[in-house]
Amino acid sequence: MFIKNLSYFNFRNLIDGNLEFDKKFNLFLGKNGQGKTSVLESIYFTITGQSFRTKNIKDIIKYEKLKLATYLEYEDKFSEKNIAIKTISNKKEYFYNKKKVTYDEYLGRLNVISFIPEDINLIIGSPMNRRNFFDYEISQGNTSYYIHLKNYNKILKIRNTFFKNKDFSEIFEIYNQKFFEEIVEIVTMRYEYIKKISILLNLNYRKLFDNKSELILTYKNSFGDITKLNKNQIMKKLLEYYKKIKDKEKKYGYSLIGPQKDDFLFLLNGKEAKSFSSQGEKKSIIFALKISEIDMLIKEKSETPIFLIDDISSYFDSIRKESIIKYFENREIQLFLSSTDDLGINSKKFKIFKGDVNG
Numbered sequence: 614m615f616i617k618n619l620s621y622f623n624f625r626n627l628i629d630g631n632l633e634f635d636k637k638f639n640l641f642l643g644k645n646g647q648g649k650t651s652v653l654e655s656i657y658f659t660i661t662g663q664s665f666r667t668k669n670i671k672d673i674i675k676y677e678k679l680k681l682a683t684y685l686e687y688e689d690k691f692s693e694k695n696i697a698i699k700t701i702s703n704k705k706e707y708f709y710n711k712k713k714v715t716y717d718e719y720l721g722r723l724n725v726i727s728f729i730p731e732d733i734n735l736i737i738g739s740p741m742n743r744r745n746f747f748d749y750e751i752s753q754g755n756t757s758y759y760i761h762l763k764n765y766n767k768i769l770k771i772r773n774t775f776f777k778n779k780d781f782s783e784i785f786e787i788y789n790q791k792f793f794e795e796i797v798e799i800v801t802m803r804y805e806y807i808k809k810i811s812i813l814l815n816l817n818y819r820k821l822f823d824n825k826s827e828l829i830l831t832y833k834n835s836f837g838d839i840t841k842l843n844k845n846q847i848m849k850k851l852l853e854y855y856k857k858i859k860d861k862e863k864k865y866g867y868s869l870i871g872p873q874k875d876d877f878l879f880l881l882n883g884k885e886a887k888s889f890s891s892q893g894e895k896k897s898i899i900f901a902l903k904i905s906e907i908d909m910l911i912k913e914k915s916e917t918p919i920f921l922i923d924d925i926s927s928y929f930d931s932i933r934k935e936s937i938i939k940y941f942e943n944r945e946i947q948l949f950l951s952s953t954d955d956l957g958i959n960s961k962k963f964k965i966f967k968g969d970v971n972g
């Protein structure tokens with residue numbers, strides 16, 4: 614899968630225009646603040662409907678403007694297609710092959726993985742960073758996960774309202790049942806995903822950075838270890854745990870159980886990366902994670918995702934940059950890089966965009 618071109622209107626500091634891309638290597642070169650990240654962000658936004666920098670849609674609309682639009686043409690293994698997003702009064706409208714669609718119909722048509730400096734928060738940040746990240750990544754390859762998560766979040770909200778109103782009638786029990794069912798679905802899918810990606814992560818980390826280390830990603834759910842349990846056994850364990858916290862939930866007035874309480878841990882050679890790994894190791898862990906996401910998506914969807922690397926120079930020295938580019942030469946993945954420095958001899962392989970994005 615690859616992007617042929619992208620048009621944008623009122624996107625951050627970019628001058629409205631259209632960019633034609635190379636099927637494989639694209640490099641945005643320029644000084645700080647020129648708009649390199651904004652181009653990567655506009656690609657990411659058009660594919661996902663989200664920004665990798667902000668939750669607030671207003672931030673990405675050009676200063677003093679009220680709406681923005683982006684349009685992207687791509688080719689998958691079957692044919693040429695296009696997707697577009699328009700914003701109207703801070704609400705997004707999604708289009709697939711020029712027909713208006715819902716967000717659920719839009720998501721996952723084209724897949725993208727990004728690697729940006731802020732990704733370090735996946736290790737050093739709060740559990741919410743990791744949950745949001747894995748929720749999004751699992752959803753990209755598995756629509757059923759996305760639907761269960763959406764249902765769960767609705768039920769969680771309603772359940773918390775019951776707590777607030779101290780209403781523990783029969784209807785609460787009906788919601789409770791649905792609540793537990795959704796938890797079992799979500800934790801099972803999270804567990805399966807983490808089990809698979811942890812193997813790839815270790816392989817990729819060794820291949821790319823250090824073949825003597827062992828990197829493990831583990832899933833810590835809110836009610837205990839579910840390794841090797843089937844759905845019925847997970848439900849049993851969940852209900853046992855619920856019995857213990859039932860009164861506490863009523864006392865505190867909100868849900869103390871469920872996927873919103875989970876976390877994911879990176880263990881490098883048996884030690885938690887958050888507290889023990891160096892900055893360089895943390896960056897390498899995240900990079901290996903992103904490569905593993907690509908491998909997972911290819912397995913699940915048999916299509917290659919687009920890969921974006923923002924500010925590659927701030928992450929890696931020239932030797933690592935060299936080995937990363939070599940790695941991508943042997944893979945059929947369209948790559949978009951931004952950098953303040955020339956990539957030396959490797960620059961020749963890239964279609965270079967230099968200052969042509971913001972004049």
Ligand SMILES: Nc1ncnc2c1ncn2[C@@H]1O[C@H](COP(=O)(O)OP(=O)(O)OP(=O)(O)O)[C@@H](O)[C@H]1O
Pocket residue numbers: 624625626627643644645646647648649650651652671672673674675676924951953
């Ligand atoms: N909504 C917006 N409208 C117009 N300009 C914006 C908007 N948001 C940010 N900017 C401007 O865009 C510039 C940032 O662009 P961007 O982050 O893409 O630069 P960059 O080339 O990636 O820089 P760096 O190398 O420092 O990361 C800043 O000068 C900022 O003031």
